[in-house]
Amino acid sequence: MDTETNKEHKSNNENSQERSLVPASSSSALAISDSLEVLDSTLIADKESSMVVTRWVRANYVEEREHNVPRKDMFEHYKAYCVANGLRPVNSATFGKLLRIVFPSLKTRRLGVRGQSKYHYCGIRVKNAYDSGNMALMSEHQSVRSPAVRASASISYLPSTSTRLPYGNEASSSMQESDALPAFVVPLVPSYRYSHEIDFELANSFTLAYEKHCKKILHMISTHQIQKVRSTMQEFYQTMPAKFMNLIQSVPEIIESIWRWDCSLYDASMSLAIINTVLPSVSHSLTQTMATVLRTYTRELKEYIENALINFPTLLLQRKLDVARIFSAKCRRQLSLNFAAQTASDALNRMEQLVVMRQDWDRFDVDGILDQTLWICDCDANEVRAILRNEIYDLLNNKPVIEQWMEWIASIVARYLKRYMPSSPNEINQYLSRSKQLLLKWNYYTSLIMKELSLQQAQSFTSFQNLRLFLDDYIVFLVEENIAQMNFIISHHHQTQQQMHQQQIQQQQQQQQQQQQQQQQQQQQQQYKTEDESFFNYNSSSPSSTNGNGSDQSKGKPFSS
DSSP, X not given: OHHHHHHHHHHHHHHHHHHTTOOTTSHHHHHHHHHHHXXXXXXXXXXXXXXXXXXXXXXXXXXXXXXXXXXXXXXXHHHHHHHHHTOOOOOHHHHHHHHHHHOTTOEEEEESSTTSOEEEEEEEEEOOHHHHTOOXXXXXXXXXXXXXXXXHHTTTTSOOTTTXXXXXXXXXXHSOHHHHSOOOOOOOOOGGGOOSSOOHHHHXXXXXXXXXXXXXXXXXXXXXXXXXXXXXXXXXXXXXXXXXXXXXXXXXXXXXXXXXXXXXXXXXXXXXXXXXXXXXSTTOOOOHHHHHHHHHHHHHHHHHHHHXXXXXXXXXXXXXXXXXXXXXXXXXXXXXXXXXXXHHHHHHHOHHHHHHHHHHHHTOOHHHHHHHHHHHHOOOHHHHHIIIIIIHHHHHHSOOOHHHHHHHHHHHHHHHHGGXXXXXXXXXXXXXXXXXXXXXXXXXXXXXXXXXXXXXXXXXXXXXXHHHHHHHHHHHHHHHHHHHHHHHHHHHHXXXXXXXXXXXXXXXXXXXXXXHHHHHHHHHHHHHHHHHHXXXXXXXXXXXXXXXXXXXXXXXXXXXX
């Protein structure tokens, strides 16, 4: 009887230890799931399906603290992807194990009010275009939260002059429109929004229709048929089926997806259609007709959208106008920079005008400029004198083209900002401040130079003014591009460090858990050993003592009597 009780007590202890590992929110459950992932033969047997799942997770979700995703909705999102691409989905258990390969620190918790709570994956969120790093319009819209990001994103998708493709070469033609737009992913619509009128098939059909519409607009811009964009927009929205309109009005996630798709469209339009074909470089000669068409398009794009979306939700109209406004501003700015470059290039290409510019610069009072600026700008006098007296003089005497002036101003920006290269995200603001100081100092110097030329009644004043207007715009372009690149590098480096730090913490936690489990097992084994010894001593000593005493007493009494 005592032996059965002891065994039952030992079994209960083992069961209680197993139950303590059940909650998914505990870190020990992660250790168990990790070991299951290693030992699960199904993951090894179906390696191709596993790779599809992990690739899909990395492409659609990102690690983010204080965010969570309903477990059921995420699995439904994955199944929708499989249905759309003719793939066979893995089961939910395998999906969960593969998910933890991508996000090792993932936790599962039951969230919600009592009676309506659901399991959520904590520490991840749906990836958007801003995370992918290639949709600058979205980053421009979202960057209002941070001044450093705001300045960097404002020109982030304009390639540097050294990497732009020359007009009309085969490298430009090899970029196909089909590759410019990323594949549109069916929106993740929560299951509770589905009804007899709204289901996955409807969301998938709308996604395909909108993708076709965006490709059509991109093709028109790429082939210089911009005047057809307005009628294409009106035709798409005014002839939209009622089921699609109901979907937009009933499911907010659809509007959010339309906004992301528009970011992709305008980003591709700017990079493929405008930068690579119409304006492959800042100094590229643009025909007056094309310049007029582009200015008209960017000026009237807001009107195109408003007229096409008369009967659509206000939120959709606002979201589409937001991204269109940013695209129009960027396009107009690129056109303005191109116009300024052409004007300055005309002055530099006229030999007689260039001779007059050299003569006026020979008479320029460099020391007078330094006396006015040194105490205000706090610059190195020798460095500024070398720029004004030597570098500009050499440019004017070597029959320069506008590209040489662009390279020169780029070298000045690189020399100055190189001194303040940030090494951590905390130094980004200082880098931004120094970039602003460079622009302010540049504008102050150029203003004094033009004032001095005016006082000297220089005959080449107009030519210098045109050159100055272009260089003022171009240095802003270069500084913002540097900020964008630096912000991306630092953010990526910081994110990598955070991931490494999280992995170290996770490894430490796992080691501590293993140590705790080993200690618990040792304590339990010691407890079992003590109980076994006590039980053995009790069974071996108690019967002998009673039998010996009893027999001795029973046999001793007759003799004593």
